Amino acid sequence: MAYVAVKGGERAIDNAHAWLAADRRGDPAVPDLGLAQIREQLGRAIDRVMAEGSLYDRDLAALAIKQSQGDLIEAAFLLRAYRTTLPRFAHSEPVDTAAMAVRRRVSAVFKDLPGGQVLGPTYDYTHRLLDFTLAAGTAPPAPATAPATGAPMQRVNDFLRHEGLIEPDAPADATPGDITRQPLTFPAPRDVRLQALARGDEGFLLGLGYSTQRGYGGNHPFAGEIRVGEVTVEIEPAELGFAIDIGEITLTECQMVNQFKGSKTQPPQFTRGYGLAFGHAERKTMSMALVDRAMRAEELGEDVTAPAQNVEFVLYHSDNIEGTGFVEHLKLPHYVDFQSELETIRRMRAEADAGKEAAE
Amino acid sequence: MTPHPDTAIAARQSWMAVLARAEANDMAQLLADLPPLPDPVILRGPEVGLVMVRGRIGGGGGPFNLGEMTVTRCTLRAGATVGHASIAGRVPERAILAARIDAGLQDPTLHDSLHTAVIAPLAARQLAARAESAAKAAATRVEFFTLQTMRT
Numbered sequence: 001m002a003y004v005a006v007k008g009g010e011r012a013i014d015n016a017h018a019w020l021a022a023d024r025r026g027d028p029a030v031p032d033l034g035l036a037q038i039r040e041q042l043g044r045a046i047d048r049v050m051a052e053g054s055l056y057d058r059d060l061a062a063l064a065i066k067q068s069q070g071d072l073i074e075a076a077f078l079l080r081a082y083r084t085t086l087p088r089f090a091h092s093e094p095v096d097t098a099a100m101a102v103r104r105r106v107s108a109v110f111k112d113l114p115g116g117q118v119l120g121p122t123y124d125y126t127h128r129l130l131d132f133t134l135a136a137g138t139a140p141p142a143p144a145t146a147p148a149t150g151a152p153m154q155r156v157n158d159f160l161r162h163e164g165l166i167e168p169d170a171p172a173d174a175t176p177g178d179i180t181r182q183p184l185t186f187p188a189p190r191d192v193r194l195q196a197l198a199r200g201d202e203g204f205l206l207g208l209g210y211s212t213q214r215g216y217g218g219n220h221p222f223a224g225e226i227r228v229g230e231v232t233v234e235i236e237p238a239e240l241g242f243a244i245d246i247g248e249i250t251l252t253e254c255q256m257v258n259q260f261k262g263s264k265t266q267p268p269q270f271t272r273g274y275g276l277a278f279g280h281a282e283r284k285t286m287s288m289a290l291v292d293r294a295m296r297a298e299e300l301g302e303d304v305t306a307p308a309q310n311v312e313f314v315l316y317h318s319d320n321i322e323g324t325g326f327v328e329h330l331k332l333p334h335y336v337d338f339q340s341e342l343e344t345i346r347r348m349r350a351e352a353d354a355g356k357e358a359a360e
Numbered sequence: 361m362t363p364h365p366d367t368a369i370a371a372r373q374s375w376m377a378v379l380a381r382a383e384a385n386d387m388a389q390l391l392a393d394l395p396p397l398p399d400p401v402i403l404r405g406p407e408v409g410l411v412m413v414r415g416r417i418g419g420g421g422g423p424f425n426l427g428e429m430t431v432t433r434c435t436l437r438a439g440a441t442v443g444h445a446s447i448a449g450r451v452p453e454r455a456i457l458a459a460r461i462d463a464g465l466q467d468p469t470l471h472d473s474l475h476t477a478v479i480a481p482l483a484a485r486q487l488a489a490r491a492e493s494a495a496k497a498a499a500t501r502v503e504f505f506t507l508q509t510m511r512t
Contacts, residue, residue, distance in 0.1 A: 056413065056429035057449065083410060083428055089446070090431075091412040094423045101490060103497050111504055119500040145495035155419050172422030176414065180425075190417055191424035198415075198426050232377070234361055235411055237446055239435065242369050245361055245377035246411065246431055247448030253419065276415045278427055 024069050038062040047250075047279025048072055052320060053079025054180075054199040056249050056278050073201075073320050080321050090235040093243060097253045097276070098155050100229040104280075107156050108223040109257060115153035120228060156225035157255050157272060166257065166270040186312055193295055193315060197288045198277050200318030206283060208308040209290035217294045217306030221273065224257035228280050252281045256289035263301040271300060375465055375475070378483045379458035380447045386485070387457045390478045397464050398439040405434035406452035438463035 025032070039046060039062040049061040053076035060079060068074035104120025107113050119125075160166040176191040184192065197205065212218050230248040237244065254275035262268035273293025275285030294308035307313055317323065361377070363370040379387070391397065410428040417424055433446040434455035443463025445455045461478060464470040 051427070054427040055410075056427060059450070060430065086430070087407075087409045088428070089409040089411055089433060091425070092414050094414040094416045095426075097415070097419050101493065103493060104500075117502040118497050119502065120497055121500075143496045144499040145492070146499040146501070148491065148494035148498040150494070157419065169416070169418040169420035170422065171420060174422055176422065176424045178412070178425050180412075180428075191422060194415075194417060194424045195426065232361070233411065233413060233429065233448065235431075235446060237433070237444065240444060242364050242373065243361060244373055244446060245380055246446045247380045249413065249429060249448070251415075255419065272418055274418045276419075276426060 024067075033066060035059060035062040035066060038065050044280060045070070045072060045075075047277075047281050048202060048284070049075040049079060051278045051281055051284060052076035052199055052201060053083075055079045055083045073324055077321050077324065090237065092246075093234040093236070095231040095233060095249075095251065097227065097231060097251065098158070099152065100227060100231050100251070100253075101248075102153050102227050102229040104228040105153055105225065106223075107225045110156060110159070113154075113156055113159060113225075115151060153227070155227075155255065157257075160224075160257075160270070164269075167260075167266075167272055184315055188311055188315055190292075190296070193311065194274065194276070194288075194292060196315045196318055197275075197292060200288070201320035201323070202281070202284045202287065204318050204320065204323075205287035205291055208294070208314060209287035211306065212290050212294045212308045217297065217304075217309040219271075219293055219302075220259040221290055221293065222257045223286065224255040224272070226252070226254045226282055226286065228252045228282070250279055252277055252279065252285045254282070254285035254289040256286070256293055258293050260300065266300075271296070372462070372466070375479045376445070376458075376462060378479050378486065379445060379461055381486050382454070382458065382482045384451070384453045384457055386482060387454070387461065387478065390481060391457075391461070394473055394477055397460050397470075400436040400438045400443075400456070400460050400463070402456075403435045403437055403442065406432050406455040407434075408432050408450045408452070434459045436460065436463060439467055441466040 039058050042062075042065065045065055046058050046061045049064055049072055050056050050058070052073070053061065053064070055061075057079075060082060061075065064075035064078040064082075065072070067078060102115075102118060102120075104122060105115065105118045107117065111117070157166055157169070161168055177189060177195070179192060179195055184196070188196075213221070229250065231251055232245050232248055234243045234245050236242065252275075256273040256275070257270045258273060260266075260269055260271040271293065273289035273291070273296070275288035275292065277284045277288065291308050291314060294306070295311050295314060297304045297309040298311075302309075304310060361373060364373055409431060411431045412428050413426045414423045415426045416422065429448060430450050431446055431448055432451045432455040433444070434452070435442065435444045436456070436459050437443075438460055441463045443459040443461070443466070445458035445462060447455050447458060461474060464474045465479070
């Protein structure tokens, strides 16, 4: 793959970008969109850009969405580029999702789990009818409140674990791999796979997750638990020598529970796929958990036959920034490449014609 | 967070957590009623950088890197003490104020008044905001009725 630099387009490029800026602004008679409006009113777009941009900062995500005219992959790209300008101060202690300030928590496997089913602010059970009162800008009623118990919400896997019927977590404190620092290599361990999935394209993961449900590497999943809420982030600055709490971020976690018939070393039990992402991102984390479980096929002694089980295929294609870069680079000048291909085709055509004439 | 066994450090962790969540305006307003804090000598920052947020595989297994977040840190000396702040977001003003208050709280002559006038009200507001969110969540808790109950 090669393309040559083409000189002489500077004026055209400058003019194109100036037009883009005016086009982005739209009709000047309509008020300019404020970043606070994007941050507060387009929350799910913010969440997606932060997850796929792999950078949690709601204000930067709002700016990226405005700058990209709502093209969320372009916006994620802007965040990825921005992060390269900043030094990394620290890594956090692993966040404790069991201690999450839960706004939403549902389980499709246990009706009466401790802490209960909490719907939170959800689109589930809405009728998907366009709401014209929003077009009119009507203020919503205040949300209802009820006394909160304040009891911690046990994760559903901790609850099931007592019977020994579900695969337990294997606590460990090894330093995890980091694909922002070391290139992806195979076989990729599960920590690296989860990092790649957490920043992976939601649409790609949705398609792959869906494919497992339709029989391509299926493993009979149940949504064991989905929870959305705020977790505190702690770091240990070297100058202090003790951990401090630097604030909160919103996360979505999905525990997918899968039937498993057992192997030579393990009894029949439920195994799990795991999804965790920045923001309120249920579709993303559910898809991630399905694909995480599918990629464990080899580890669990299952046949690897489907795309979602193929770790290399999934991880090499899940990143939409890399994907868009390679697909969209086809737009850039390939004049010399194409010229040489053209010569080749002409020569082959001439040879084919000559061969035909000789045969006649 | 598990509190540090050293009670002085545990107390500092607790006020730093409150300051990490406080808006600059709120801190400035609460400080307005007190004698001015000693002038700070900035030792580092405020500077914006990244923290790599880690999760655990399955929620309780080995760590993995989830993604980065922006953070602002500032270290300064005020009087005899050194204050520090590391706060989520790109918030230099908040980081300076939080570090100044952190330095003040470590000074025994300033600690009590700062704690009463600044930390306690900030903590109360933060607690109220969390309680409000929890109360909204509680209102969306599903109450199941069995069919048997429906029939009788």
